[in-house]
Amino acid sequence: MKYMLLIYHDEPSWDAITEADRQEVYLEYRKLREELTSRGQFITGSQLQPIATATSVRVRDGKELVTDGPFAETHEQLGGYFLVEAANLDEATAIAARIPSARTGTVEVRPLVETAAEATA
Amino acid sequence: MANSSLEQVFREEYGRIIATLIRISGSFDLAEEALQDAFIAAVSKWEAEGSPDNPGAWLTTVAHRKLLDALRRDKTRTDKQAELTYEANRLQPYVEPELFEDVVEYPDDRLRLIFTCCHPSLTREAQVALTLRTLGGLTTTEIAHAFLVPETTLAQRLVRAKQKIRLAGIPYDIPSLERLADRLAAVQAVIYLIFNEGYAASVGQSLIRNELCAEAIRLGRVLCELLPGEPENLGLLALMVLQDSRRDARVNDQGELVTLEEQDRSLWNAAEIEEGVNLVQKALRLRRVGSYQLQAAIAAVHAEAKIADETDWRQIVALYEELMRITASPIVALNHAAAVAMAEGCERGLALIDAVGAGGALQNYYLFHASRADLLRRLHRYDEAATAYEIALSLTTNHVEQQYIRRRLAARD
Numbered sequence: 001m002k003y004m005l006l007i008y009h010d011e012p013s014w015d016a017i018t019e020a021d022r023q024e025v026y027l028e029y030r031k032l033r034e035e036l037t038s039r040g041q042f043i044t045g046s047q048l049q050p051i052a053t054a055t056s057v058r059v060r061d062g063k064e065l066v067t068d069g070p071f072a073e074t075h076e077q078l079g080g081y082f083l084v085e086a087a088n089l090d091e092a093t094a095i096a097a098r099i100p101s102a103r104t105g106t107v108e109v110r111p112l113v114e115t116a117a118e119a120t121a
Numbered sequence: 122m123a124n125s126s127l128e129q130v131f132r133e134e135y136g137r138i139i140a141t142l143i144r145i146s147g148s149f150d151l152a153e154e155a156l157q158d159a160f161i162a163a164v165s166k167w168e169a170e171g172s173p174d175n176p177g178a179w180l181t182t183v184a185h186r187k188l189l190d191a192l193r194r195d196k197t198r199t200d201k202q203a204e205l206t207y208e209a210n211r212l213q214p215y216v217e218p219e220l221f222e223d224v225v226e227y228p229d230d231r232l233r234l235i236f237t238c239c240h241p242s243l244t245r246e247a248q249v250a251l252t253l254r255t256l257g258g259l260t261t262t263e264i265a266h267a268f269l270v271p272e273t274t275l276a277q278r279l280v281r282a283k284q285k286i287r288l289a290g291i292p293y294d295i296p297s298l299e300r301l302a303d304r305l306a307a308v309q310a311v312i313y314l315i316f317n318e319g320y321a322a323s324v325g326q327s328l329i330r331n332e333l334c335a336e337a338i339r340l341g342r343v344l345c346e347l348l349p350g351e352p353e354n355l356g357l358l359a360l361m362v363l364q365d366s367r368r369d370a371r372v373n374d375q376g377e378l379v380t381l382e383e384q385d386r387s388l389w390n391a392a393e394i395e396e397g398v399n400l401v402q403k404a405l406r407l408r409r410v411g412s413y414q415l416q417a418a419i420a421a422v423h424a425e426a427k428i429a430d431e432t433d434w435r436q437i438v439a440l441y442e443e444l445m446r447i448t449a450s451p452i453v454a455l456n457h458a459a460a461v462a463m464a465e466g467c468e469r470g471l472a473l474i475d476a477v478g479a480g481g482a483l484q485n486y487y488l489f490h491a492s493r494a495d496l497l498r499r500l501h502r503y504d505e506a507a508t509a510y511e512i513a514l515s516l517t518t519n520h521v522e523q524q525y526i527r528r529r530l531a532a533r534d
Binding site for chain 1: 242
């Protein structure tokens with residue numbers, strides 16, 4: 001099965017850490033990514049630019065509305081994602097638990113909707 | 122075969138058979154349907170020809186055949202229905218048994234089932250409902266009545282839980298070794314919650330809903346049977362059996378709550394006490410102490426006192442201290458304070474209770490105020506006791522508990 005691992009973290013505290021600490025976290029991410037790739041479980045993934053760069057698009061009554069934001073009320077923001085292949089939820093959560101940001105933020109694990117054609121492929 | 126014993130067989134065999142059918146089909150719904158069909162087949166066949174030597178194995182074999190029929194039917198529809206394709210793909214490889222034989226030997230899959238039902242990605246409510254429905258074999262109606270929720274609510278809860286298992290890919294398996302301890306704790310928590318829901322109903326008129334207690338004890342026995350080397354499984358079963366032993370003494374003829382101190386101990390169930398005490402000893406010999414074992418040990422000390430005055434409070438205090446060491450809970454600290462009051466005097470106990478209360482965590486807990494009130498009463502500080510009883514009264518929704526406090530307020534002795 002395919003799982004999306006959505007990584008939420010507190011941006012201000014991520015910004016506040018030292019450059020050396022940041023490089024260490026990046027290194028850890030790289031290692032995890034390499035390991036998942038070597039096992040054929042890594043599909044894609046990336047860090048996202050901060051929430052300040054976000055733009056929201058809505059179409060209402062055929063009219064396109066483009067605005068700044070969203071400005072989430074929650075203290076954690078979506079900061080990146082992994083798309084992985086895992087046998088089941090336990091395997092997916094085990095990967096999620098190894099994402100460095102899981103120690104300070106939250107990783108949401110969501111299965112992808114798999115169509116019949118893909119499932120039988 | 123009479124209908125009641127047929128029902129009894131179904132109930133006893135339900136969990137084991139459904140566990141096997143889920144493993145084979147990868148689907149809770151298909152398994153339920155197949156088992157239902159097998160039960161219907163059994164009713165007519167057994168009434169006509171008498172029940173087979175091994176009813177459980179007979180039912181499993183027939184249900185397995187029904188399941189294979191249903192799967193074949195589904196496979197022909199597969200192209201049109203994505204969902205069924207998905208189900209078919211989830212089928213785990215298995216060796217098709219020799220269904221020509223009358224009876225086939227199946228491995229026990231109940232451990233997979235219980236860990237799936239109590240998976241942490243399901244809400245506690247869903248875990249409880251699913252455990253009672255599948256492993257316990259209770260009907261949706263029975264569970265809804267036991268938990269005083271509308272049947273539609275409960276049915277929907279079950280549908281959503283099964284859907285999540287399927288869509289999120291919750292494995293039908295025993296957890297890996299590094300997760301086993303946490304996951305086992307969740308299973309124990311679900312079983313104990315079912316017991317407590319039956320023992321001290323949080324809402325409603327009846328203090329004890331016996332069926333839930335009996336079902337929780339039955340599930341506790343299954344867990345001990347499946348994982349006998351886990352001392353906390355034994356501890357949990359011991360705790361439930363010992364609490365259950367006081368059932369008849371706990372509420373009087375008027376349906377009023379009777380405190381441990383005032384209970385007629387001749388009404389305690391001697392067989393259950395003996396079983397509970399033996400289980401505690403067996404668990405403690407495994408030398409991996411845990412909170413269920415300690416709570417059971419405390420219950421055992423109470424059980425061994427023929428009259429309330431003979432209670433070995435010092436031992437109980439020592440056990441609570443051990444319990445506080447492994448679980449930092451204000452409720453445990455409250456119980457410890459109450460035990461200290463009995464062992465060393467009410468003044469000392471009250472000081473400890475007030476120290477626990479200073480943390481603020483128990484301000485809305487009715488037993489905190491009731492315990493304080495009880496000690497104040499014993500210290501003849503009646504006005505303060507009355508105030509504490511009033512607060513306690515405002516915090517409980519249980520009719521029987523409310524009556525108990527009202528009697529205390531009226532007595533003023």
